Amino acid sequence: MTSANRPLRKLGFLTMGLFDEADPFTGHQNTLQLITLGEELGFDSVWLRQRHLQFGISSPVAVLAAASQLTERIEFGTAVIPLGLENPLRLAEDLATVDVLSGGRLNPGLSVGPPMRFDDFKTHLYPDSWEQENFSYTRVERLLHNLRGEPVSSFAGKAGVVEEYSNRVQPHSPGLADRVWYGAGSLRSAQWAGEQNLNLLVSSVTTAEDSADFDAAQSRQIELFRERHRQGGAARVSQGLVVIPTDHASAEQKLRYRRYAASRLERTRSPQGPRRMLFAPDLVGDSSDIAEQLAANRAFRMVDEVAFALPFSFEPEDYRQILSDIAGSLAPKLGWVRPGNPGPN
Template identity: 70%
Template sequence: MSAHLRRMGFLTIGLFDGADPGPGHESTLRIIELGEQLGFDSAWLRHRHVQYGISSPVAVLAAASQRTSRIALGTAVIPLGWENPLRLAEDLATVDVLSGGRLNPGISVGPPMHFDAVKDALYPDTAEQEDFSYTRVERLLGFLRGDRVADFSNGEGFFDDYSQRVEPHSPGLAERVWYGGGSLRSARWAGEHGLNLLSSNVIRAEEAEDFATVQAGQIRLFREHHPLGEKARASQGLVVIPTDSATAEQRARYEAYVAKRTPRTSGPQGPGRVMFAPDLLGSSAQIAELLLQDPAFALVSEVAFALPFTFEHEDYVQILTDIATHLGPALGWGPSAP
């Protein structure tokens, strides 16, 4: 039996038409507004570069912060290989201030995807010198906590006042940083450094070839090395598609989507032995039964259910409504007050 599900969120990629990107971004903002109205505890944005998905979730969440008042706003995840940690710290702190302390930055490290193809544009002079290790996370955390970034503080002119730290400073933001981990090494590192852990539907097969077993092992290792132990926050992210109020046409499209993606869940993929969790499709009662048998789900008290990438706005409305009104309550969750 799962622990009581106390926090429930959702995750979206925010697809848009490259020839007319405005409506897609507006759809994402409306989905976040709907999530708050339905009582979800958090809304998370994926991060995509040189694709037709949100490339700047921090900017989109700044807009969302002005259209919502309660729901937590997260990124899942920002790949730090694309970012300058100091500049990112300024942006994150600004949005946290604008949102009233609701930002939950999710981050990861490593070289950017397709680095050889983009390095000349991203780092034309320093590509070979860039450090894509965990040190990049430590720099970001230090800036968020108020580490010194400048050696001056006095005014250099009549109107110029300088700070020695990143401004604005938002106390508590560093404690709301999540690490997107999919390996034993990353889970342990996140625990040792006191971060929160985002475990998604993509992980590495290291000790077994059953997705739930591997994911549960990573969550346990994370907490074994975290200062808070069993109280350390870990969130599970799986694709769930409840069909309680779906039309026959929607169900058919959902079934085709899942059927196309299912073969990749048969076992570890490629030299990295990447594993994908099966998409959970069916009534809320059927999905709840599967989750309550999941050993990883049993270890968490919060989730960020991922929305399918290529669906229409109306599909997301139906799925989120069914999650909030049927699936969540079946898992012991109740909507947050407005």
């Protein structure tokens, strides 16, 4: 095991679920197969990105409903659902349904703010109200209200002969609201998530505020989150860096992986754009090297849960190799113990 302060307790992975526009079925099937592989390899969780008007998963809730019937143990997360495109009452119904179907395995990850490229499609999304829509944290608060089973209607009881109504969202899934995560990339969002006693998702993208160093900026967000959370240092945080172990990769795969990382390296050298975005470098190499790099990462040393992000544009066989090496080689070096394995005496 490396010198990380916290042995890795929860191992997860994150996928975008790309598909060919001419053959969306195959892409979605590949994602479902990847989820079942993750369970076979012992991963504790799988997280789905959400992409709208792109060739990636637009409805992670629907995909996870299907996955719930193909798996028994692995937990499901969304990283993240942008609430600017959602009605919090309808989304609460969908989330609770998947949580019931999966036996309480859902971890909804959320974000707020205007949707990406909102001006391009706002009149189709909200034709009568796009100027009045509230994209603030209030949307999360409304969703939490619904997931907690608090009243959303002034009527409950029978109407007519057979119709019976509830005054709260149905189905109600107890405990789901406690498994809500917020995807934070700034000090303000990390502080707010802590004050709401949510769980925190951090990724390979953040913003330069107190520091232009990615690790320093992210670790400060984690600190602030836990300072404001009622559970303090025990508050849950999951980190989502891109890691690509090559232990059992072919020579061709290794070359392609390194070229991929090199093509994205320049953006990691300084803050990008008016929002001063910071990007973490992709970690490519054998598991021992990646474990040492992670051990030197202060933010990683502050967490005991990860959702390692898979690269966007690789082939299914690449993802199988990467996941197999993460679970079989890298994660044990980080202190992770596969479920059902008591580990060393």
